[in-house]
Amino acid sequence: MKAAAASYDLIVVGAGIVGAACADAASADGLRVAIVEPGPIGGGATAAAMGHLVAMDDDPAELALSRYSLQQWEAFADLKEAEFSRCGTLWVARGDAELAAASTRATRLAAAGVEAHVLDANTLYELEPALAPGMSGGMLVPREAVVYPPRVARYLVQRAQSRGAQLYAGRRVNALPRGGAQLDDGSTLSGPVLVATGCALPALLPQLPMRGRKGHLVITERYPNLLRHQLLELGYADSAHGDADSSVAFNVQPRPTGQILIGSSREFSATDAAVSPAMLQRMLERCFAFIPTLRQLQAVRAWTGFRPTTPDGRPYLGAVPGGTNQWVAAGHEGLGVTTALGSARLLLDLIQGREPAIDPTPYAPSRMAA
């Protein structure tokens, strides 16, 4: 005799920060939620991420989603598990052209309600004396912060569980039969499904293209007060949004522990998770050009991760094209931690038939079916 399938209002597949945020939002809405995760909670891109909460403004849709999410992150500012540190983001300009770009960006951010100031070179060096000579100035976004993503994901899953959500830990969803999800132990869960499996999306939803974009990070021993802000070069967006097969950018973060977290690299064609000495070298040289003293710091660990990347760089948030009662939240590239909370809220509004706070059209998965 076959046991009746467990029934839920929403089956969240994947407990990275996006899936965890969706499960949390759904349970807050009073839905009966299942969460299925084969590995550790927040063990994929979430674990590899820098945890920088940042408004990216070069795409209006991305700006709308990141700004919306950043507002929600404020609710976590005092949460111990989040390890929230409001260090602010300092964008560094090399040359007058970049400084002019900083001015344009500050205006754009301000228009979206994100506080941002253009800095001259003197102010820049007052804020970060370790920067190499010759910088032209920069832009400070003072309210931005860094968090520790895997613990936040865990917190969100536990909060959902405290509202009755059921965690299927160590279980994998093998298939999405009509009306539910089939697990690797042969059991079936019935109910609407939300797929939040990041880079693994094509295994369940092959109609939605996704590539893993490899990144490297290095963390050092503790050097408190060496740096005070999350630092990025203004050219970062060229690396993040460019189509080059591989690129690096200066992206360095002081952790609340005093450790320095150093990135970033992007590679499309690399598929193995091993640390590449050549890419690490290129990334570090880029960072040394901005902070020469980094050369002397002791590195304790280097690792890689894969950013789930859609063809147009925007996440899939909405109904699965051609599916019934199937939803997707995946493909946030390097911005999944920043935008997880807003993505979850947006998706729950769509699922519950409410009008979302921001326009969902740019993220609609149906754009791929066209």
Place this chain on the structure above:
Amino acid sequence: MTERYDVLIVGAGPAGLAAAQTAASRGARVGLIDAQARAGGQVWRHDVRRTAPRAAREAIAALRSVELLTNHQVVAAEPSALRVETQQGSSLLSYTSLILATGARELLLPFPGWTLPGVTGAGGMQALVKQGWPIAGKRVVIAGSGPLLLAAAATLRAHGARLQGIYEQAPVARVHAFARQLLRWPARATQAVALRAQLAGVPYRFGTFVRSAHGEAALRTVDIEGPHGTTRLDCDLLAVGYGLVPNVELAQLLGCATVQRSAHPQVQVDPSLRTSVAGIYAAGEANGIGGLAVARLEGAIAGHMAVGDTAAANLLLPRRDKARGFAELLATHFSLDPRLHQLADAQTLICRCEDVTLGELDGFSDARAAKLATRCGMGACQGRICGTVLAELGRFSRSGSRPPLFPARLATLAGAATFPLPTISTEVADHE
């Protein structure tokens, strides 16, 4: 800057020294890497006071045509090459054959008070003292398991320590059974008798272990659990070691398979010491704890194999197998009392790098999940201590290591041949 070697050997202890001498005698260009300032490894570590054993002096003297690369720390693996760091810079050492003679480290077990200043590993304290750390007049308790406790005790006493006793966890009947078996290895028996003579007058108790250590800022007393109850001893220092664990981190970084015969992995080798990666061999403790005689024989076997002389290597296999038998004997007779796994309580620190207690690790059955949630094992030691402890306690096995193998300058990871002069102020660097 890349240097090319026919045979590159990591670790200049007895196994690495034998491998280097063997390969060099066949005309190969041999590089022998060690992180320490002198060759010898742990067992033959240079002692500032005492002359090295004759075997050690001979092994080091035999290195004439070997390039001895001391003060070289291996930090990362690249294709057919290792990145090494020195005080001055870094370089890439490429190889045709690689021999891993990475040895072993001490097994530490947590108990309340084990992180107090004044508590160290037995081998760790022996190493410090050999390097000149002042111990004269200090009251020292030695505890743990195995014959290495006697070697540590002898060193400490020769440097003027006042030994309060040696507390062996194995019960007296098993230690006596071991002693009877020693007759099959006359050299070992002689060694044991000589060690015991050096320790005349020092209490050597069996079936006893340290239950807890106490003190405010530093160690003052230890509680010893024995067949007749608990005894409190005053002391200045406690040296406690429960045997050895193979160092397999470099092998893992290179992609060599490991096997698990105990709670801890060892490098998987065939009888001729080939690892699962072509051109890479492993010798000595890394392949499973076997002691000095095994290390020297396996070093020679690996040295022959690395230059392609399988026949010469085969000649040594029977002697190696017999020597490995002695190691089995040790493992059987000094197996750990299960009560030792229950000493730590919920408040006992397990990960010293990140201050994680045993209680915080309750409910985790996977090293990675525990690490992501608590940071256990994320510190500079990359779980060498806490990961090994948790595996020994039966919580979960250690997660794989990541580069760098040991903390290394960012300049090294960037491939810099020379380091810039330090400009970073120590005020910033050393401030916690």
